[in-house]
Amino acid sequence: MRLTTSNHFAPIAAGLLAASIVTGGANAQSLGGFPIHEPGAPSSSSGSTSGGSSKKGPMQIIVDANGPGPYKTISQAIDDVAEGGVIYVMHGRYNESITLDKSIFIQGDRGPGSGVEISAPMNAPCLRFSPEQGTTHAVVANVQFKARINSSANACIDVDQGVFTLKESDVLGSGIRPAVRISGGTVMLEKNRISAGSEGVFVAQPHSLSQSFIIDNKILQNKVGVDIASGSRADVVIAGNEIFDNLDSGVKSSGYGAAKLIGNKIRNNQGAGVILDKYAELSLIRYNEIAQNQGDGVAIPFGANGAIEDNDIVGNEGLSIFIREGLEPKVTNNFIENNGGDRPCSKRDRRKGRCK
Template sequence: MRQVVTALTLLTGIGAFAAQATAQAPAEFDPNDFGKIVIQPRQVAGGGGGSDSGGFVLEQAFGDYQNEPIIEYGENSPAVRLGRPIGRLDMLFNNGKTGFCTAFIVDDQHILTNHHCIPGMDGDPSGQVSGVQAAQFVAGFIKPGRAEGTDRYTVSPQIVETNRELDYTVLRVFGNPSTKYGKLELAMADPEDAEFLWIIGHPQGQAQHISREGCAAATPAISEEGKLVHSCDTLGGNSGSPVIRLSDKRVIGLHHAGDNRTGFNMAIPMTRILPQSKVLKAAAGGAVVAAAPPPVVPKSTPVATPPPSTTNACSALWNEAKAVGCAGYEAYVAECGNHTFASMARRVIERECSIPTAAPPETSDGTAITVKANGGGDYFEIADAVSAAADGARIEVHPGRYTKGIDVTRPIEIIGVGAMKDIVLAVKEDNLIEWTASSGRVSGLTMIQEGGQYFGIHLAGGSMILEDNDISSKGLGVIAVRGNEGGTIRRNTIHDGAQGGIFLFEKGKATIEDNDIFGHRLAAIEVKDGAAPIVRGNSLYDGEGSGIFVNEGGTGRYENNTVYNNALAGIEVKGGKDPLITSNIVRNGLQGGILVSEKSTARIESNTIYANAFAGLEIKTGANPVVWNNTMRDGHQSAVYIHEGGKGVLEENIIHNNAFYGISVRDPNSRPIIRENKIFDNVYEAIRVRLSAAGTYENNDLSGNKAGAFLIEEDAGDVLRMGNKE
């Protein structure tokens, strides 16, 4: 008879755990095996549970191990179908070590696993630096020892969310595996005492297994320390597995550890994780209330078909709204006015999207305040009208030249009436506008900062809409955004800055869209110090610096911009923190297309990069971007140049017709992962590796290059090649 600890033998007094227990690293595999499906683990995570660990281990089995290969139930079985969103998370760390755990799909962009699976981030005070060079999510691995039918999806090394106490981490996965494999539903509910459970995962990195025999919650199911206690068999690699209740096949816990002193395993209840996670809360439809159990209906009673739920549709629309902007938020509120995030969307619309259609009365006769430089209005200077205006005032500025700097501390509108070129605010030795008001709008003016150590527009607090203006500066940057609550900068012509165009720092916030930005001495847009703008639909060109410069500590989203003819890189990321650079055109740069350096992480996807004087993409000095689905062509040198310790995962890119190599890698510690790219019609070899550089090069189509597929120099380091078409 199998000797196993079950839920029926776990009693109330088992709630004391070792608070001093230390989570250990995930199980390891040979670094040369990274990218493969079938691997051999080096060790089991969790160690031996010696005296230092207080008996705490990451995985354990009870009696005779009964964690079974899931394929034994048949490819079309309910267990296999339920397990489709569950996969193996493979990690290659910066220190050369490796690890794997289990993870599962929660929405179209994210997977969930344990915090302790990525221990590198414990040394980072922000909790966001993973220490991972590369990661992949292996889905569909259900047949032991066989890789057919599996898929691999690139995972961003940058942490989206993490919590050490609750031992969960949310990661970004590319390629939307949910379209093929689905996602697991999360339940804001605890299991009943002794309720039967399933755990599905990848023990020891092998094909998917299920623990179901003797797998149940304890009595009580939740310990005094808030852990879900269970008797399901697990081993190293099961960390991050979902704990699924049989009644509705929903996830009620995240498996993470065991205690061999008391003989049971533990999970973190979703009732503790969901309230702390914005991503998971949204994936669950925004709700954090327990679902009622389905009613028991007598067989003789007809069952009415419930109306279709709008929860998932509204959640999807909310995600689209965040990407689209004002029009998306308006559509979301119109369709889902009672959904979880409706109030938030209304605040966004009010703050950043609304344009008042009628002016509030501000003078004794109920008309707007008028400013006319040559007389005939309420004021001669805009600054004087602003000083006298009440909250909500509309100030109409008529053609003329105005020379006083404006300080806006109350919500107002400043609107040009007439031809923009004839309404000129020209200020020397002061900011054109210093803005700290909570809201407001400036539109229809020509604004020239004429010199001195001042900005053109200084958005130093609150929020504003700056639209349909012509702005330049002979002093500092044309627009500076810092420490504010929000802002919208759209449809402006921003040009000829004696320094930069738009400078965001000190956590500045803005949506920058549909502007024409050119002719600056420094970057057209520079972002640093925690600033995180949304930059989309702009034209950035003819600058003496970069088009977009994500500097130290900067992040944000950069999409659908056209960047061309700049003296430095079209887009540069230097010490940046995982900006998303997507669907841009980066062309005809006097140097390179995109440059990533200084240990930056970045997501570079679906861009078209061509006709640049240097490399289309340059990665150096420890930078580690994820580069997916880009087209890099017609460059005057190599399409991709990786050197000075550059890393990165380059996957599913199309690279062709470049004057040198498709990809050139050199220097010690340069070790990219180059996978499933199509590289053709380049003048030299598809890939060149030299000067102690290494890397993994697999499943690429390298046919059709004039000098061949590979040039691996004698002084190259360890180069792993497999599955390439040459």
């Protein structure tokens, strides 16, 4: 019986920043209904002291590289905006590297035009989130990030700690470093397009209380789509994504934390669809379509426990599921067909649910 898998997976954890929007004073200038503020001028609005900076500033700022307003760079607006404030970025190209260390919401323009493009200088990240306090929460939406080719920066998007949400954005890596690097905190990546990195998303969160949620993204044309490093202890949820056309494996997990792959399409990668490697534990691979990869559908070369169940594993050039002798993860109720390396299904394999 063939499984029917859903192409979409409802977000498991989304908790976006709840920011109070406080209007400016009676004499404040405005643009498109948003108050604007002269850089360095006093403001009647003030930010809270909860996330790092206690500097007073406007709660709303508009940045327009090509417009009449005072703010031409995003970095200048980040310096001035109050804690919990909103920066609205008009369409245009911004040649800068952004550092966030406070709770703010950066919203790219959704109107007509070419969109918002942030192009990083050579050897600098496009955006780095590195707050002093772990409760600081920044949200960035509808922005295109571009790293310089062969840049030696750690990543285009580099998250050190805190709570960070990136959604509906495009991240283009340098080709030799990760497009998105997560080394701490709690991170939500939702509905983004992530490409051209050594890894599309590289997770290396050493703290067991850290979490990453990678939901409904398109992750393509990297070397590895998603790579959970061997030193990582975070729980990682990878759900509802399309992970395809990567030059090596689609997903590789070597971390100690729980890795949950649910409802993804993992296809046309030049290595295995999924590798559970080295220290991978508590893995759950369920309701995925793992198809047309040049290696194995799922490969477990060293050691893993967990479950591989209710997946479609079809048309891969290697084995449907490679498990080194002596390893016994739970493998049940998968639809397996036309994988190049599979031998005819034995009674033992059929009894264990490895094929039908």
